[in-house]
Amino acid sequence: MNALRPDVSTPGGVRGDVLQYLSFILHGQEYAVDILRVQEIREWGPTTPIPNSAGFVRGVMNLRGSVVPVVDLRLRLGLPEVTYGAQTVVIVLRVLSPERDRIMGVVVDAVAEVHDLAPQAILPPPEVTAQGLEGFVLGLVDSKGQLLTILDFDRLLDTSLMLVDAAGPVSS
Amino acid sequence: MDLAEFLGPFFEESFEMIDHMEGDLLALEAGGAADAERIHSIFRVAHSVKGGAATLGLGEVAEYTHLLETLLDAIREGQRPMTEATVKALLGAVDVMRDLLLAARDARPANEAAKQQSLALLKQLMNGEAEPAMPESGTAPLPAMQATEDVAESDVPGSEATPATPVAPSAPPAQTAAPHRPLGPGWRIYYNPRQTLGTGGAEPLFILREVRSLGEVEVRLLDDALPRVEDLNPRQEYLAWEIIVHGDIPREAVEEIFAWVMDQAEVTIEPLPMSLSDEEGGSAQPAEAVDQPDSDVPPQAEPAFEAEVQDWPLEEAPEQAPAPSPAAAEAISPPALATPATTPPKEAAAPVSGSGRAAAKEGGSIRVGIEKVDAIIDLVGELVITQSMLGQFSEEVERDGFHIGMLQRLRDGLAQLERNTRELQENVMRIRMLPISVAFNRFPRMVHDVARQLGKEVELQIVGEHTELDKTVLEKIGDPLVHLVRNALDHGLEPPEVRRAQGKPEVGKLILQAYHKGGSIVIEIIDDGRGIDKERVLAKARERGLIGAEENLPEERIYDLIFLPGFSTAEKVSDLSGRGVGMDVVKSNIQALGGSLEVKSEQGRGTRIILRLPLTLSIMDGQLIVVGGQIFVLPLLSIVESLQLNPNNLARVAGRAEVYKLRDQYIPVIRLHEIFRLPQGQASERPLLVIVEGDGVQVGLMIDDLLGQQQVVIKSLETHFRKVEGLSGSTILGDGTVALILDIGGIFQLGRRLEGRRGGLA
Numbered sequence: 034m035n036a037l038r039p040d041v042s043t044p045g046g047v048r049g050d051v052l053q054y055l056s057f058i059l060h061g062q063e064y065a066v067d068i069l070r071v072q073e074i075r076e077w078g079p080t081t082p083i084p085n086s087a088g089f090v091r092g093v094m095n096l097r098g099s100v101v102p103v104v105d106l107r108l109r110l111g112l113p114e115v116t117y118g119a120q121t122v123v124i125v126l127r128v129l130s131p132e133r134d135r136i137m138g139v140v141v142d143a144v145a146e147v148h149d150l151a152p153q154a155i156l157p158p159p160e161v162t163a164q165g166l167e168g169f170v171l172g173l174v175d176s177k178g179q180l181l182t183i184l185d186f187d188r189l190l191d192t193s194l195m196l197v198d199a200a201g202p203v204s205s
Numbered sequence: 206m207d208l209a210e211f212l213g214p215f216f217e218e219s220f221e222m223i224d225h226m227e228g229d230l231l232a233l234e235a236g237g238a239a240d241a242e243r244i245h246s247i248f249r250v251a252h253s254v255k256g257g258a259a260t261l262g263l264g265e266v267a268e269y270t271h272l273l274e275t276l277l278d279a280i281r282e283g284q285r286p287m288t289e290a291t292v293k294a295l296l297g298a299v300d301v302m303r304d305l306l307l308a309a310r311d312a313r314p315a316n317e318a319a320k321q322q323s324l325a326l327l328k329q330l331m332n333g334e335a336e337p338a339m340p341e342s343g344t345a346p347l348p349a350m351q352a353t354e355d356v357a358e359s360d361v362p363g364s365e366a367t368p369a370t371p372v373a374p375s376a377p378p379a380q381t382a383a384p385h386r387p388l389g390p391g392w393r394i395y396y397n398p399r400q401t402l403g404t405g406g407a408e409p410l411f412i413l414r415e416v417r418s419l420g421e422v423e424v425r426l427l428d429d430a431l432p433r434v435e436d437l438n439p440r441q442e443y444l445a446w447e448i449i450v451h452g453d454i455p456r457e458a459v460e461e462i463f464a465w466v467m468d469q470a471e472v473t474i475e476p477l478p479m480s481l482s483d484e485e486g487g488s489a490q491p492a493e494a495v496d497q498p499d500s501d502v503p504p505q506a507e508p509a510f511e512a513e514v515q516d517w518p519l520e521e522a523p524e525q526a527p528a529p530s531p532a533a534a535e536a537i538s539p540p541a542l543a544t545p546a547t548t549p550p551k552e553a554a555a556p557v558s559g560s561g562r563a564a565a566k567e568g569g570s571i572r573v574g575i576e577k578v579d580a581i582i583d584l585v586g587e588l589v590i591t592q593s594m595l596g597q598f599s600e601e602v603e604r605d606g607f608h609i610g611m612l613q614r615l616r617d618g619l620a621q622l623e624r625n626t627r628e629l630q631e632n633v634m635r636i637r638m639l640p641i642s643v644a645f646n647r648f649p650r651m652v653h654d655v656a657r658q659l660g661k662e663v664e665l666q667i668v669g670e671h672t673e674l675d676k677t678v679l680e681k682i683g684d685p686l687v688h689l690v691r692n693a694l695d696h697g698l699e700p701p702e703v704r705r706a707q708g709k710p711e712v713g714k715l716i717l718q719a720y721h722k723g724g725s726i727v728i729e730i731i732d733d734g735r736g737i738d739k740e741r742v743l744a745k746a747r748e749r750g751l752i753g754a755e756e757n758l759p760e761e762r763i764y765d766l767i768f769l770p771g772f773s774t775a776e777k778v779s780d781l782s783g784r785g786v787g788m789d790v791v792k793s794n795i796q797a798l799g800g801s802l803e804v805k806s807e808q809g810r811g812t813r814i815i816l817r818l819p820l821t822l823s824i825m826d827g828q829l830i831v832v833g834g835q836i837f838v839l840p841l842l843s844i845v846e847s848l849q850l851n852p853n854n855l856a857r858v859a860g861r862a863e864v865y866k867l868r869d870q871y872i873p874v875i876r877l878h879e880i881f882r883l884p885q886g887q888a889s890e891r892p893l894l895v896i897v898e899g900d901g902v903q904v905g906l907m908i909d910d911l912l913g914q915q916q917v918v919i920k921s922l923e924t925h926f927r928k929v930e931g932l933s934g935s936t937i938l939g940d941g942t943v944a945l946i947l948d949i950g951g952i953f954q955l956g957r958r959l960e961g962r963r964g965g966l967a
Contacts, residue, residue, distance in 0.1 A: 081835065081942060081943040083926070083945070084881030084882060084929065085881065085882060085929065085930065086929070093926065093943045093945075094943060095937050095941050098920075099920070099925065100920045100921075100922060100924070100925065100926075100937070100943050101925045102925060135925040136925050137926075192926060192927045195927070
């Protein structure tokens, strides 16, 4: 089994008035996701590409018998592509949509840590966000002097954006 | 003991038995022999349902079926003849039984009006009344009107001596069958088109639709005027409707709708009473009730029915069902009465009761024959033996080390394991297999009712109803089949006089046929009607711009046109098949199941619609192929042949579509890596061509390599991702990686679109 479990001292993500977020690194920046959405963290392994899917869709993988799509978060956010290394991991998340709950994997550079955050410490996203992040930020947090960006994966991983028109113009 | 856990199986079993009963009755009606066995089998259904219902405390069902059983018993004993009228009444009883059971299951009120009507009819038969099916006598004075105390003195069931004349003249017959008294504001409309079909030009359906736009409506079909089949004039409209519209609607609005049929049809519009006390007239026989409003109805008139049912002497009261005493019956009647007054009945005479039954069948359990379970237990036993053998072997290797002579034993063991696993898998799948008769069962009744409604004579023939298929597939083909059958009845088969004029037998033939072919089940719907008018279809398609004005299509493609969205030969729209659900929906439903649909038709001779469906949705025989370095799975069934591609045989037609000359045929070619935008594989200097067939069309798929064949377990891509064009799902291969399963129909479409794009760029 090549899955590593996040080190969570108290399962459930909530400890008193504190919310827990899993942070990860992407292009030198630290981002975070509600730990309750995280199912597991896996090493990167080869996926099966899906024809006519958007470039950021890495394909599908076998998650103990379930066929689960994997998205490269760098590409999704328009960051430069890198070769995957030993640190590269797939965070398996539960993604909610009006139709149904899905399980998906996102490829990130590395996982960082679990942050305990007070809800009031989370600031609403600024009017103007960095390019590529518009509408995908749930909030910003200053954690120990470091800026954490909490991402909205339900919008980032909207499957309606994941396919391209097969008969459309060929992108090179 | 908690009886609730028995309710589920009881309902399931009862619906199944009632289906059988219906089948038997229809056979009788079609002139089948009224032999003792058949009658006994009909009797047994009523008996079992009654017994079960009584045990489980379903009083209403038990009560009703008791009467039914008593009548059937009399018939079985030869005290009553099984007349045509009886069969008709019993068919009505089948509907009522279903409704009562559904009502009990879903904890909703039953259709009281229909039940009362049926009860009245049954009692009449029991008392030896002649021909209650005659148009006028259907609502004739009924014994139900007797005051309770009179009934107590009346005769035992089956006795010819019992007079059926009402003793309570204070309650006019018209009220008996309609305890349902809707209250205002609103209107009660009686509408009898009184026309000869096709001459008046007033389509009752349109009128009904119009009324519906006013507000909440309840519609009751009044078919009492329907004569017996042999007296039926197919051009004559026999049906009338009672429509109740709720809401604060001005009278003019209602009148406006009927304005242009007023001179021809019989229409009465009257306000709904604002309270029970000022209510006038009944609803059972609006023709009379409306013309000559009756005196106030004493609300006590209704309990007579309830009470009387239970008053029938229980000659063979089943041990488990304590017979309610008349006193008890009276005591429980009033609350029972309260229900119909507040809840509208659903259409009393709705011709098809399919929807309710379909819902019942969607239930989450399967009844499995014990032999199927035993087979699985045996296989598990063998699996355990194989496992312990392999376990022993590994211990041996651990102890003595591995030497090459042991390899054969290991291989044997693994071969045995593989065989066990496969057999187990097949047997487990078999549990989910049900005979197609489950889906076909509804058709005898539906065809019977619809044909009558249309004034057509139809003989339905069902072939291969024991063919088994997966429960999930079975549940999903019901609606498409209903649609196709209705279509055949409505548009396919001609009215008798047209058939006669064309030298065809007056009775049209409709065949439902199912059989296995390869790993698929094939269902055919065949009629010997007028066939599809190719010219009209083409004209329509041109008119809609679906095809070019000068474009000519081969025959199969013409028939495909009728499955296009937005294609409807509008002038033919009728109550039955023109209701918005188009053939395109049928086709997409079938395709969603991984099936295909083919139409063959000969004008004037008939139409044959062929559905091909997978036996199961979870396992498939697959051919592994390589395209652009990636492994895909091709459904083995779709493969016609594979061959080494000879580049000399490749050609482009008008610089667009690529074709391959195979023997004497040119076959369109799709380069899979192109439509999937994959890199061309290294092996593609010597590509292979796999000829696949789907929707009756053959296409060559250009691929890099063929690998092995294997059974694959289908995993939907939609669970965590979404539908991908050209793919029907995915599977997990032996090495744990995911392989995508190709969808032939989708690939054809992709290919066509790509071709169009190429043409556009050229």
